Amino acid sequence: MGISYHPLPEAYKEILEQKQNFDLTIVGRDPYPTSPVGIPFCKESWGELLRDNCSGYHVLSSLGINLVAVKERHSTPIKLFEALAAEGIAFLNASYHFLDSEKITKKHLCYIKMASIVNKPIIEKSKACILCGQAKVIKNFIPEQADIFELIHPDVQNRKFYKDVWKEFWLPNILKSTFDLKLEI
Secondary structure, three states: OOOOEOOOOHHHHHHHHHOOOEEEEEEEOOOOOOOOOOOOOOOOOHHHHOOOOOHHHHHHHHOOOOHHHHHHHOOOHHHHHHHHHHHOEEEEEOOOEOOOOOOOOHHHHHHHHHHHHHHHHHHHOEEEEEEEHHHHHHHHHOOOOOEEEEEOOOOHHHHHHOHHHHHHHHOOOHHHHHOOOOOOO
16 A cells, blocks of 8 residues: 555644644544544544544543534534544644554654644644654654653554553543543533
């Protein structure tokens, strides 16, 4: 598979650019390999997003979002992620190109640098920033003023192999309580 490009959708990016500050920014590595919509951790349909094998499902649960109830208020997952951005929760990727590789290599760094043009101004406005798994590669490209947390990626494969560490962050309401989030989604 060749490298494919999935930038932040313009409507989502506009919300991020207009927002003055963020409580939390969550950074993934690169777009989903299947059905990416451009917004990290988001899927096109509720059916896809609400699957246990979807990392976005676990991120949203950890943020304290009642996914059954929120599905009734937002017509699509994209609308939910836009509402989260408006409330101060941003989602970014270290690369907006699907890297098609288990490891981030030197040849991928150009994509990381390109993504930092979009990411840096948003992270600068964030109180805290979570780098999920290999997204930690962006540390050299982002400002130091935000509290940076390097966490295990919410992927269910990590839950399988690193159960105790995974549970520390990705069980329901963990991020909500850790960052004292009061979302009105």
